[in-house]
Amino acid sequence: MTPASDLRSGKTHKDENFPVASWIIHPRHRALILAFYNFVRTADDIADHAVLDAPAKLALLDELEANLLGQGDAQREGVVLRAALAERGMPPRHAQDVLIAFRMDVNRRRYGNWDELIHYCSYSAMPVGRFMLDVHGESKATWPASDALCAALQINNHLQDCGEDYRELDRVYIPDDTLARFGATHADLKQTKATPALLSCIRELADKTDALLRESDLLAVQVADIRLGCEISVIDTYAREILKLLKVRDPLSERVHLSKMELVGYGLSSLFGGLWRRATGSAALSRSTPGT
The missing domain is CATH 1.10.600.10 (Farnesyl Diphosphate Synthase)
Known part of the structure; x- marks a missing residue:
């Protein structure tokens, strides 16, 4: 399957309406926050992709989630966030919840x-x-x-x-x-x-x-x-x-x-x-x- 990172829009945490892992946040938290951001941004860009059809988008979102949960290593964003969460002993719940919204974006207008x-x-x-x-x-x-x-x-x-x-x-x-x-x-x-x-x-x-x-x-x-x-x-x-x-x-x-x-x-x-x-x-x- 296509690497999800190849489908990114080019938007980064510096382009948002709000600060993401800014210098205000303690340095010990920034790597985890950026891993979460990159996972979410990648999923968002998949849902908004101009060329992919709905089944392809949903398949990629499913693979991101599977990799997040330790079921495969094809999508780097899922693997990186999985490791960052494991290091802190945190569950993937919030990232999974956001994926629900992106599936809604694919299916609902x-x-x-x-x-x-x-x-x-x-x-x-x-x-x-x-x-x-x-x-x-x-x-x-x-x-x-x-x-x-x-x-x-x-x-x-x-x-x-x-x-x-x-x-x-x-x-x-x-x-x-x-x-x-x-x-x-x-x-x-x-x-x-x-x-x-x-x-x-x-x-x-x-x-x-x-x-x-x-x-x-x-x-x-x-x-x-x-x-x-x-x-x-x-x-x-x-x-x-x-x-x-x-x-x-x-x-x-x-x-x-x-x-x-x-x-x-x-x-x-x-x-x-x-x-x-x-x-x-x-x-x-x-x-x-x-x-x-």
Whole structure:
């Protein structure tokens, strides 16, 4: 079977909307995080491949999973992640969960409502946050806030790329009932400029994503690892700034991604702000906890 690495899009961890194994994270965790990222990115690129048909995509995803589980060594990304997880005594659960989302991408192109979209996010995004928390030995009590943040990041990405996803992959992540409520259609996504109806859909989803970010508001101070808390602060800031753009701009005709300078500026300010908020927020959480 074709090596999965030959099918990569060329996108790396440096091209994401959020930091991946950045210098903020302790060096002892970076190799494992990058092994997980490369596995996930490879699987994502397979699911999005322009030439492969559905059976070939699913066969490659199955082989990646088999290699992850120790059943063969054909796909390097599965073998490397398997070894990295074994070294830390961690199970492959989160990587397997993400593969479910990529199989959904191969087989499904539409979502009926918000709940169906969140169900997709429960496999496409939430396992990534849970993996990061497990790498750092964090409590599962942090999972709900992490799930909300990861879902928000995923939906931001769907809204940013809604036109490209439809034109190139025939995928629509804006729920059908949202489109119908505002009188928008899939054809609106092919335009060079969003219709008022489509913009209304995007604004409504942006508001719902804003609510997800409010659910994740305390995550940066809930985690015990200071470095991870700082990284979460940076990711949270990026998510909020992207959401601001989505609330006032048209993703079909205007820039709704952060520039490199904006990433640096927001990153540094949120890093120092996160340290301050962590110190004051942790104290507030401690005072509000019974028995402390």
